[in-house]
Amino acid sequence: MWFTLASTALETAIGLAMALILCExxxxxxxxxxxxxxxWAMPTVVTSKMFAWLFDGEHGIVNFVLSxxxxxxxxVNWYGSPDTAMATIIIADVWKTTPFMALLLLAGLQTVPKSLTxxxxxxxxxxWTIFWYIRLPLLMPTLLIAGLFRALDAFRIFDLVYVLTGGGPADSTETLSTLSYKVLFSTLQFGYGSAVSTAMFITEGLIALGFCICLVRQIRRVG
Structure with a gap:
């Protein structure tokens, strides 16, 4: 949940800023x-390996620049320490997926009538007044749909976490997807693994329901 909230919020904010710039x-x-x-077009495994080299605790360029x-x-042992591993994964995910959010929000901005602005x-x-009182209210349905897509995708993240940290260290980056994979295929606890997968599916359904309720209310308000 922490990964979903942090990555979705950052990607939405940065993606909105990028969309506003690219709309001009x-x-x-x-x-x-x-x-x-x-x-966004790069395979997630490639992104994971790239950030593994960037944030390497001994020879990474991030440590080189900071020092x-x-x-x-x-x-700093970025993805090898429980204190910084989750932040490293969030940074990698934000870098990869923010263009997707920017693209959706850019499409929404282009539907705002120019006559109003x-x-x-x-x-x-x-x-700022034009953005807050004209663009943002008309963009809210698109913003909620983009947030829905991104939140559902972030909640079931697997490949980035599995390649970069494997859920470690000390399970500090474990997600339900990586946990269910380990339980099903490493320990062969099929009942427990199926229960974890079912819980993940139900939680995603609740997330989608929350977004849909907000979306319907927003559409009725705009309409």
Whole structure:
């Protein structure tokens, strides 16, 4: 649940900022939009290995940059310590999946009538006022749908965690997907593993139900 909440919130916030930038007209916008999708298009296993090298406790470039910037006086064992392993996975997931959120929100922003924003500018409204009172209310249904997709995907995450940490250290990054895999195929406890999988399915159903209730209320309010 902590991973789902943190990754979904960060990806939504950063993705919204990226969508707002890419919605504006500037030179090379098409190239930037295409380049934005590269992290999302990369296989998750490749992303996991890349971040394993970046955050390596001995020779990782992150420790190199931090030590030369004077921010740390020793190497940090990022995904080998229970204190930092979850944060490392969240950073990797945010880097990979934020473009997906930005793409969905960009599509939603492009449905906002330009006449509304132009009229607001003519009346002297600032950019923040236009965003808060015009763009954001009209974007809320798209925001909820994107959040629903991302939350469900984050809750059942397996490959990134399995490749990067394997659920460790000390089960600090264990998810229901990795737990059910270990129980089913490592310890061969088929009953327990099936129960974990069923609990994960029911929880995802409850998450989807919560988002759908909020979505219906928002659509009725806008309508």
């Amino acid at each position: 007209s500037f030179s090379g916008r098409g190239l930037v939009r295409a380049a934005m999708l590269v992290p 030369h910037a004077g921010l740390t006086d020793h190497n 132009e009229a607001a500018r003519m009346d002297g409204a600032k950019s």
